[in-house]
Amino acid sequence: MNYTLHQLQVFLKISQTQSITKAAEELHLTQPAVSIQLRNFQDQFDIPLTEVISRRVYLTDFGREIAGAAEKILNEVYAINYRTLAHKGLLNGKLKISVVSTGKYVMPYFLSGFIRQHEGIDLMMDVTNKLKVLESLENNGVDFALVSILPDHLKIDHVELMPNRLFLVGCGFEAEPGKVYEPSLLKDLPLIYREEGSGTRYMMERFVEKNQLTIRKKMELTSNEAVKQALLARLGYSVMPLIGLKNEMDNNYLQIIPVSGLPMSTTWYLIWLKSKQFSPVAQAYLDFLKKEKDNIIHQHFGWYERY
Structure with missing residues (x-):
């Protein structure tokens, strides 16, 4: 053979x-x-x-x-x-992280400097929805998970990374200058939802329920990228995290529609099980993150404060 x-x-x-x-x-x-x-x-x-x-x-x-x-x-x-x-004195091993789908716009920037410093590290990053991320964490299949809503059924520790703000976003809406619309506006718009288990959907449903809205028409898509393309095609409107819309906002392809009660805000957290026994790689990454996160935010996410 x-x-x-x-x-x-x-x-x-x-x-x-x-x-x-x-x-x-x-x-x-x-x-x-x-x-x-x-x-x-x-x-x-x-x-x-x-x-x-x-x-x-x-x-x-x-x-x-x-x-x-x-x-x-x-x-x-x-x-x-x-x-x-x-034997060469280099840090080596695997770093395993599970990331909610919107987190793909966040997590790479908090990893790149660390990976460049340590060529012996193999990165395994799974991008999926919130339910599967938490399942991987609970089963000890990963070192860390990136979420925007802390789970209440797991014993975890966490590091706060940065804010996650969600706005009503669409294309072609003729907003009156300076006007802030009432939440009831959503009743008259075709809305696009993420799938069940998504943190973005959870936040959107919270806003709808809080304001006792009856939604006339809605569409369900299984990724933020799919929702974004549907918005660009003028299929509807959605409550979306700003973090994945930089290019569309910079080029005026999409617009934020000012609505009372929005934006909704959560926080991006890197979480891990309290009982987790860190490998040298995982411990080194956590130390790096605590030291460098403010510099990373300033360097890569300064644009976020404009909205």
Whole structure:
């Protein structure tokens, strides 16, 4: 047999995602490249490793055994790399963070300086909705999580990063100069919501319930980017976090509609379980963040104060 570490990595990712397409996306490869690596890997075995049913890739019993072995081999390779760096006196290991979807506009700026300082660190950042973020944290699958609403069912510690402000946003609304509209305005607008489990949806629903509004028409989309594109296409209006709208606001593609009671404000928090035993990497990152967060905010988010 003459399989490579790259083939093991590709096969393991396919086993985890059950999809050539998703494996290619996560490995930053093309689908044909992943298919070729899978075929070359399979050619070294007389027993099938996978089967395709309804366009999903399933492992055979033998394939599951090989996937388990591949994971062990790759973990040993990573361990060798980390030990090599440790002998050079370099910080090394994995830093695992789960981030709510809007947090993708925030978290990279609080990571970039740290990652540049320590080339031996592998960053694993999962961007998903609030429910899945908290599930990863609760299951001890990550070191930290970025949220804008603190969970009340977990025992956590946290560091405050920066404000998260939500405004009513849309395109083409002819607002009267200087006028602040009543919340009842939302009853007459087609509203666009995020999906269930989203922190943004939670805040929007709080505003609607607080003002006892009956919404006439609404649409539900599963990401802030999808909501943003729908706003630009003039499909409706939404209560959105300002943090992801810099380009659209700077270029007047979208507008803030002044409404009494808005903006609503929360805070971006980096949280972790109170019982968490930090790795040297996680502890070093927390120390970095506490020291540098004010400089990061000033450097990258000064524009935020204009609104």
